[in-house]
Amino acid sequence: MLNIKKPYIIGETAYNHEGDLEYLYKMVDDISELGLNAVKFHILLNPQSYIHKKHVLLNELKKWIFNKDQWFELINYSKEKKLDVVMLCDDVESVNYIIKNDLNVDFIELHASSLNDYFLLDSLSNWPKEIILGIGGSKLDEILYAVNFLRNNGKEKIILMYGFQNYPTNYSDINLSKMIRIKDLFDLPVGYADHTAFDDPxxxxxxxxxxxxxxxxxxxxxxxxxxxxxxxxxxxxxxNQFLRIKKLIELALCVYGTGELELSDPEKKYGNVGPMKKAIVAKKFIKEGENLSLDNLWFKRTIEESPIEQNEFLKLLGLKAIKDIKEDELITFDKIKYEFKNNNLEDFTNLQV
Incomplete structure (x- = not known):
């Protein structure tokens, strides 16, 4: 996931299945066929541990959940489909179920609504793999609380997932530049959970x-x-949209590159001295024994490559030509003489003669 050269795309199923297990398996099949990296499930085993008994969604929520055996089969099926599995746990029971049964899960994620839930954070103390923290709509002190809580319990494999639901989408609220600052502040990898409206152009x-x-x-x-x-x-x-997004992300990361400061081979070829960058040439005929000067040197693009960089120009001034150099001819080391000055050992105070 942390290889910045390649995209890591998580297909989230959420509760779009509405409790239809066959529909959810279809979602897994599609996500696998799309070539995404992971599938994300929302798991909830005890609704009353998650939502108040008077909440209007409680009865509906009960229709959307699956039992432990169903989750066990679904997780294994996803792994057979070569997908990583992200389990967003809405209750402590779900976290404990995954850990105690050593389920084949790659990531446990906490929703932003549970970011500072002591009991959920504490339940992750025995989770050895990576933890994803949803931080959408969260203040810095809330993020810091969760990160410090996990780090104090020996958890270092943490990913912060930035992004929140906002309909209709207000682009200025997305504030992607904030991701850079969060990454620097917490020294943790940051992902983006996009919630742009489906019909947004x-x-x-x-x-x-x-x-x-x-x-x-x-x-x-x-x-x-x-x-x-x-x-x-x-x-x-x-x-269709996901396929286009996948290709565009691959392109964007390719163009973004690695940040390596060393020139690539194509850059070196593009920047070679002579055919591309101007080379140092004789502005006019330079006779053998004549000193190189501002009057007889110039910069021109040439057919030949030059071994002398442009920024070595000042070092050439005052050097003597050891052969005749024609006008427009490249200045090369075999045409000039450099006399090394003899240093007097007495000039070096730390040496004794």
Whole structure:
């Protein structure tokens, strides 16, 4: 996931399945066929541990959850499909179930609504793998609390997932530049959870923008029924959109590069002295024994490559030509003489003769 040269894309299923297990398996199949890196599930085993008994969504929520055996089969099926598995745990029971049964899960994620939930954070103390913290809509002190809590419990494998749901999408609220500051402040990898509205004409463009800034992790809602009014459909894209997003992210990260300061081979070829960068040549005929000077040297693009860099020009001044040099001829080391000055050992105070 941390290889910034390659995209790491998580297809989030959320509750778009609405409790239909067959539909959820279809989502896994699609996410695998798309060639995404991971599938993300929302797991909830005890609704009353997550939501108040008087909450209007409680009864609906109960219809959307699966039992432990169903989750066990679904997780293994996802691994057979060559997908990493991200489990967003909404209750302590889910975390304990995954850890105690050593399920084949790659990441446990906490939703931003649980970022400072002591009991959920504490339940992760025995989780040996990576933890994803949803930080959308969270203040810096809230992020710091969660990160310090985990670090104090020996957890160093932490990823911060930036982004929040906002309909209709207000682009200025996305504030991608904040990701850079968060990454620097916490010295942790940061991913982007995009929630741009499904019918926003800039959905794909916005989804890819973090990759152009070097952030290779994207979390994005998927649905087999693009635009159909189901739970969590507002930010969910279909197969065709996801394919385009995947290709665009690969392109964006390729263009972003590695930040390596050393010139690549194509850069070296482009910047060679002579055919590309002007070479130092004789401005006029230079006779053998004549000193090189501002009057008889010039810079020109040439057919031949020159071994002398442009910034070595001042070092040439005053040197003597050891052969005749024609006008426009390259200045090369075999045509000039450099006399090394003999140093007097007495000039070096730390040496004794």
């Amino acid at each position: 800039n959905n794909e463009f916005v989804s890819v923008m973090p990759a152009s800034m070097g952030f290779n992790i994207l979390e994005k809602h998927y649905t087999p029924d693009f635009g159909k009014e189901r739970i969590d459909y507002h930010a969910a894209v279909g197969k």
